[in-house]
Amino acid sequence: xxxxxxxxxxxxxxxxxxxxxxxxxxxxxxxxxxxxxxxxxxxxxxxxxxxxxxxxxxxxxxxxxxxxxxxxxxxxxxxxxxxxxxxxxxxxxxxxxxxxxxxxxxxxxxxxxxxxxxxxxxxxxxxxxxxxxxxxxxxxxxxxxxxxxxxxxx
Numbered sequence: 001x002x003x004x005x006x007x008x009x010x011x012x013x014x015x016x017x018x019x020x021x022x023x024x025x026x027x028x029x030x031x032x033x034x035x036x037x038x039x040x041x042x043x044x045x046x047x048x049x050x051x052x053x054x055x056x057x058x059x060x061x062x063x064x065x066x067x068x069x070x071x072x073x074x075x076x077x078x079x080x081x082x083x084x085x086x087x088x089x090x091x092x093x094x095x096x097x098x099x100x101x102x103x104x105x106x107x108x109x110x111x112x113x114x115x116x117x118x119x120x121x122x123x124x125x126x127x128x129x130x131x132x133x134x135x136x137x138x139x140x141x142x143x144x145x146x147x148x149x150x151x152x153x154x
Contacts, residue, residue: 041135048098048138051091052130055101056142058093059084059128063103063146073148077124079105103128108145122149 090097
């Protein structure tokens with residue numbers, strides 16, 4: 001038996017099979033890595049939204065806890081745009097974070113049927129915005145209504 005015949009009859013993988021297996025592995029690996037990157041990005045975006053939601057809700061609770069006194073409107077409830085003094089704020093309300101929290105206070109329209117007839121006295125609409133820019137920009141808002149005097153609406 002010659003060595004040449006012995007090698008040609010040996011069982012094993014040919015170059016075509018090896019290249020086909022490498023090509024298939026490459027396609028699967030690229031697909032899996034793209035899914036991992038997308039999942040990681042979605043997970044991080046969800047964490048940012050959850051932290052922003054908590055910051056907005058916390059400000060809403062602070063506004064609802066304000067006990068107005070007669071004759072003066074609390075500073076956080078004066079009409080206009082307000083900016084959190086700790087901006088940029090962290091998810092735990094510390095300074096130096098990734099979030100910016102603002103709130104806008106506007107009057108509340110009074111209606112008679114479907115017609116606006118003026119403004120509701122001593123009541124305001126408060127819209128709290130929390131935004132972030134990194135790693136991808138995002139924004140969320142929550143709205144509440146508050147009284148500016150002890151006798152709301154009167």
